[in-house]
Amino acid sequence: MGRYVFKLPDVGEGTAEAELVGWHVKVGDTVSEDQLLADVMTDKATVELTSPVNGVVTALHGEPGVMSPVGGPLVEFEVEGEGNASAAAPAPVAEPEPEVAPELEAPEAEEIAEAAPVAAAGNYVFKLPDVGEGTAEAELVAWHVAVGDAVEEDQLLAEVMTDKATVELTSPVSGRVAALHGAVGKASPVGGALVSFDVAGAGNVAAAPKAAAPVAAPAKAEPAPKAEAPKAKPAPAAEAAPVARKAQTPGVRPLASPAVRKRARELGLELQFVPGSGPAGRIEHADLDAFVAHGARAPSEHGTSSPSTYAKAEGTTEVRIIGLRRKIAEKMAESVRRIPHITYVEEIDVTALEELRAHLNAQAKQTGKAKLNVLPFIARAIVVALRDQPQINATYDDENGVLTQHAAVHLGIAAQTPNGLMVPVVRHAEARDPYDTAAEIARVSGAAKDGSAKREELSGSTITITSLGTLGGVVHTPIINHPEVAIVGPNKIIERVVVKDGQMVVRKMMNLSSSFDHRIVDGHDAAVFVQRIKGLLEHPATLWM
Known part of the structure; x- marks a missing residue:
């Protein structure tokens, strides 16, 4: 053979x-x-x-x-x-690397070097795979296993985060965890050692006979009862975890997979109150079940820790900024550092637009079409306005001094998700009617929120909408989604008394806050662009003419 x-x-x-x-x-x-x-x-x-x-x-x-x-x-x-x-x-x-094997075994070797070798065991090193195009490293978000755990093939090992998404890594082999490489919140290089296993057979690290013995030795060092304990009693672990995480400090984001977060939302639970039984207090599905079985209430000590409204508060809390929140912080800082922003705000009379939207939504009840909010109309206005100013539908490579103007309008939709701010993309917005646009915005935003969005659905936008209308606010200063050159931000719609044709009338008004890369877009061009959007939204019949 x-x-x-x-x-x-x-x-x-x-x-x-x-x-x-x-x-x-x-x-x-x-x-x-x-x-x-x-x-x-x-x-x-x-x-x-x-x-x-x-x-x-x-x-x-x-x-x-x-x-x-x-x-x-x-x-x-x-x-x-x-x-x-x-x-x-x-x-x-x-992929054995001679220098890796001694380094990986060093922490264990001194303690177990004298143990008798087991001929049928070997060391398997699982290395961080390429988790995204062009990714050189990924940040370790959470471990799902601990040293000594017996794991099965395809069992979840860890979560890592790239610039685009969180990726769950599963075990390629069955074996026992001998070592974990890397700390939560730290970046690990692609191809670097992540988990070392004791496995049956030769493993994938061709070590010298002396080095092979120590890797196999943990099987003799009687960790078997220790490894069976976590599998045999998940319930006690769920009860022990609250001791480490009781009275969750506001602002500290609990550890949980996207599937657990989605289920918690469906159950109406706040994860900050759910004790976790996984590594580092991670919340599992069983923890949600246990929490619901006990009445789905916040821990009693949380409710009684401050008996008086005027009790003095003491102490400080340090929160490590890791995972997607750190990526967001880095991207925002990069955008502000690299792009000289100019922000232009204009008020728009959307009375006619709201009347049209109400009329279409009334018809939708009979036809079964989706209900429309204001975003599809704003998206269409942007598409039409860009026809006269293609330099705004562009991405700028400032390192090479190249501006790429895009014929297609791939519209980014800034969306708040349980994992932080993401920008899913509605591709070819120029080819969509309002119902198709609304459906696609809902689809990609929903995928971003439940963690199922694919990499291509979170990249490639050419201009972005960031809407704070549902949260109120009169005006804001949006930060451009680098390397784009413009971002459009509608604010809330309110009824105001305005002067129209010499008469004081009540109109529905909305402010539009937009930012532009001043290296590419002059103030005059920014004003022309926003005024074009204003004219289209104030006369919505012209949106599809």
């Missing part, structure tokens, strides 16, 4: 990497030549990859949603004959 390594072929002209969309086989499957193995996606199309040989799948490299380099190992087979991997070839495919 031999070993055959199938590497990702060149799937398009100039393509250096491709995103793995899905596997069609699993480890242990017997496949035939030309059988479908996986789907990968390039910038142009989705490509189906088929097997070049007959054999048994022994390893799969990569996870759906992760970028794989052209020429990198994708599938390993056990085949008849010699295969295509020589005796020296397994090392590059398994």
Whole structure:
């Protein structure tokens, strides 16, 4: 029998990497030549990859949603004959790094070096995969396992965050956690060690015989009862966690997966009051069940900690800014630092627009169409106004001094989510009617809020709307979504007494706050753009003329 390594072929002209969309086989499957193995996606199309040989799948490299380099190992087979991997070839495919093994084992080696080796055990090092196009590092948001835990293949290990989204990492093997590399809130490099496992077999780190023994030794050091304890009694863990997290300090965001957060919203629960049983007080589904079973109320000590309205408050609380909140902070700081903003505010009489919207919504009850808010009309006004000023529908590469004007209007919608501020994108807003625009805004915003948004749905906008209308506010100064050059921010609609044709009348008025990159957009051009939007919204029939 031999070993055959199938590497990702060149799937398009100039393509250096491709995103793995899905596997069609699993480890242990017997496949035939030309059988479908996986789907990968390039910038142009989705490509189906088929097997070049007959054999048994022994390893799969990569996870759906992760970028794989052209020429990198994708599938390993056990085949008849010699295969295509020589005796020296397994090392590059398994990615052993001689310097990594001693470093990873150093914390454990001194304590267990004298333990007897177990011949059938080895060390498997799980490295941080490429979690996004062009990503060199990712921030560790939370651990889901601890040293000594026995884990199964595909079990959730950790959450990491890129500039675009939070990614859940699962275990590629079954084994026992020997070491965790990295601290929550710190950035880890792509390809750097993340978790070390004690596994059955040789593992993927080709260590010297002396180094192999210590990695295997934890199995002899009787951690088995210790590892079974967390699995055997999840309920006590859920009861112990409140001791560490009781009376949650306002402003400290509890740890929980997007699925748990979504379920908590559906149940009407505030996660800051739910005791967590996971690592570092992480809230699991079982914790929500336990909280609901106990009446779904805030902890009693939280309600009685301040018996008097005028009791003195003592102490301070330090909150680490990590995860998406830190990414948001960095992006906002970068935008303000790099872009000289000019903000222009204009009031708009939206009485006619509101009458049209009310009329359409009344008809929608009979036709079954979605109810319209004001955003689809603002989106259309932006699209029409951009026809005369294409330099505003643009992105600016200030490092190379290149302004890219876009024919298509990919409209960013600044949305507040449980994980922080995100900007999902409505693509080709210029080709959508108000109902289609409303439906797409709802879809991408909902995906951002429940954590299901794909990377391409959170990037590529050419101009952004940030709406604070539902929260009130007369005016605000929006920050441009770099590298765009403009952002439009509607404020609340209020009834005001205004003078119209010499008469005092009550009209529905809305302020529009917009910011522009003053390097690209002159004040005159900014005013012309906003005045064009004003004219369109005050005479809504012209929006589709």
